[in-house]
Ligand SMILES: Cc1ncc(C[n+]2csc(CCOP(=O)(O)OP(=O)(O)O)c2C)c(N)n1
Ligand code: SF4
């Protein structure tokens with residue numbers, strides 16, 4: 001058997017039981033590599049359950065800077081007997097399977113083509129600790145110490161990290177370092193180390209940060225001036241409001257009075273949550289809600305009201321695997337269509353697709369400017385992968401000169417200087433009308449907001465021509481919107497080509513990596529990352545410029561492809577789907593394989609024939 | 618269609634402290650059926666706001682969907698209005714109130730809008746003691762969808778269609794008391810003398826103020842077998858007492874026999890004078906209010922008037938400790954922590 005060998009390029013996966021405190025130990029591991037200057041991309045794969053079920057933590061380590069899922073596992077660290085059969089199977093030939101050897105490994109699990117490494121974690125732990133809780137917690141820390149020896153991680157970086165992690169709780173520092181040493185010493189004394197796969201200090205991290213998308217969104221809402229947050233708990237969006245609250249309590253308390261310059265209401269359901277956001281937006285405050293698929297479905301009626309009555313509304317949708325409750329703790333990009341056309345009647349909603357924490361922060365803050373400027377719901381589409389995992393990202397930045405764009409709002413003075421105010425009158429020719437906040441002027445500017453049809457002066461009408469005129473103006477506004485939403489990011493291949501890939505959100509990293517693989521295969525593709533809906537002119541041009549476009553997405557029904565076909569009236573032949581919808585983030589190998597399968601002459605046999613394309617591996 | 622009310626001002630119309638006549642508080646001409654109870658309630662709202670000299674633009678009127686929810690178009694034409702979606706007005710008011718605590722929020726709803734589709738939001742607005750006036754124009758039926766029984770229709774009551782309602786009624790004041798409402802009253806659209814002071818008191822109350830107003834639907838539910846008809850309500854209404862509302866700036870001159878009357882000062886300084894109160898009701902005691910409601914109901918009567926009030930309750934803004942400056946007036950300097958703070962945050966993420 002030939003063992004895998006690599007420095008600073010590998011995938012390691014931890015198989016744990018949820019509720020056993022493994023998360024912080026696993027974080028410690030990933031952060032240590034990050035501090036050694038190595039790009040890392042950790043992903044939690046966890047059940048919808050509080051205690052007792054299998055959970056995994058997969059870390060991609062890549063000095064080359066590939067942050068998406070590669071596919072395959074080089075090192076498996078298994079401390080969960082429940083999932084062991086599956087975990088052994090996943091290891092790449094030549095890879096390493098590290099397990100708790102306190103109990104001998106079931107003979108049926110042995111594989112000849114991988115390295116099996118036993119460390120008696122439970123025994124070391126039980127010999128050292130009496131208290132069952134300590135035994136459980138420190139077992140996790142011990143395996144990190146063991147990995148430090150196996151992979152040649154700088155031990156000083158680990159101890160420094162522990163000190164940082166327990167700042168304020170200094171009593172915990174030494175016991176944790178001791179546990180790290182227990183694992184480290186055992187490996188040094190009993191095993192060959194380091195392994196063929198190992199790490200070495202590098203300088204590929206620069207000023208980057210490790211941050212989850214939901215925290216970045218919460219911060220984006222703080223910086224974007226949101227004062228009202230209304231929400232109903234749902235994974236994977238909950239931590240957006242948690243982060244907003246945590247930072248608001250630090251950064252938004254009025255220094256003079258101690259009062260809050262924000263209001264958070266935990267609503268009775270998502271209908272109420274979006275109703276509150278709409279009420280606050282109508283009344284001139286910046287407001288948002290965060291939810292996931294089931295909540296988005298419930299918000300549908302209200303989203304139509306906000307579209308039709310033109311009320312600034314911000315909604316963060318952290319997508320998970322549907323339909324219905326689906327796989328609530330797994331990732332997908334499957335709310336695209338239901339968000340884009342949310343609500344009955346002819347509606348179209350503005351969508352933003354961030355793909356990094358930095359973009360979550362930027363687009364999060366931008367949402368409030370766009371909502372005020374465009375007077376319509378802004379739905380930011382992120383997902384569990386981006387929202388709940390630490391992602392390596394450019395640092396956050398804020399231009400202190402920046403002013404909020406509050407859009408077309410009339411003051412009492414404006415009203416005094418005008419002939420007659422018409423709430424739905426297109427004065428400027430951009431199809432965006434002027435509005436007033438309640439309470440602005442004693443005599444002028446009051447109007448009735450409603451979801452029923454009305455004329456340009458907001459007076460109720462059922463005259464078909466008036467209704468139609470208003471609906472056409474909303475369509476004209478849709479055109480205006482195209483010039484405000486973020487433009488796509490286009491990457492040209494080094495070689496002239498008629499073929500391209502199109503991706504959005506969290507498919508970015510794996511797609512870029514797949515493009516490199518494909519180039520090595522001799523397949524050259526241009527690439528476009530779509531960042532918003534409506535699609536602006538650049539998107540249209542790019543589609544026109546290519547014969548064949550592979551649309552990469554994480555859902556079953558090729559939802560963005562459908563949207564492109566509907567909006568540009570493109571034929572189905574031009575757009576080919578590259579899909580993954582098993583609830584794990586799409587991987588680079590999977591993308592490469594699916595694209596090659598579409599190309600004549602590149603007959604790749606799917607790894608598992610019984611499964612259709614679109615599965616992760 | 619609705620029409621703008623002609624603004625003809627008779628020189629002798631009485632003006633209030635702001636120089637406004639009652640016409641200044643009116644809205645578009647109603648398109649409801651002639652004789653609909655909802656129009657009378659709109660009239661009482663106009664009268665209460667005029668007499669209180671409220672600045673119309675400092676009131677926001679919001680509603681759901683239904684004939685009742687249409688009525689905000691027909692009063693307070695100088696106020697911003699919001700006709701939202703069926704049963705969801707409370708959440709819209711909650712957001713609006715969070716954005717600007719300085720306006721007076723007047724919510725108008727129907728019995729279908731509140732007791733069926735909107736039950737959840739109604740309950741939770743009460744639970745949060747949202748600072749608003751919540752008027753239910755209660756006709757025991759869905760007027761706008763042509764007269765189906767609603768959840769407040771009494772068991773055995775029959776609308777024009779003729780089938781007696783087989784289900785028990787949800788009693789909104791009783792439910793509100795249970796949920797912790799801090800101001801609960803009931804009235805009748807045909808009794809302005811009772812309703813106007815109750816609206817004024819509700820507007821002065823800090824916290825959630827419910828007025829359930831029985832408001833007959835002349836088109837679908839005003840027949841002899843209905844317990845929400847004009848005739849039935851007139852015969853069976855039983856008032857808890859008489860409420861006089863004395864605004865803060867008026868001096869109290871008349872005095873009444875002790876024992877029969879009671880005066881309470883509201884948090885804004887106005888005074889409520891309760892006269893001829895029923896012996897067995899203490900409107901400041903929730904338990905007593907619940908018992909009185911139940912006693913009245915079991916004897917086949919409709920208890921009206923002020924049923925319960927807690928004048929010292931903390932509203933949602935107090936609970937959340939939000940800024941006294943309305944949140945919608947805060948700007949970048951109050952809201953945005955700036956780049957330096959962000960750089961420190963970045964540093965903690967490396
Ligand atoms: C989601 C939704 N479902 C149903 C309707 C149809 N609808 C309109 S008004 C109404 C009932 C209104 O009853 P109520 O609130 O008692 O008002 P009323 O007309 O009796 O004053 C219904 C069911 C609607 N507008 N929206
Ligand atoms: S249908 Fe009934 S509730 Fe509706 S306007 Fe006519 S009388 Fe009033």
Ligand SMILES: [Mg+2]
Nearest residue numbers: 727728729758
């Ligand atoms: Mg009704």
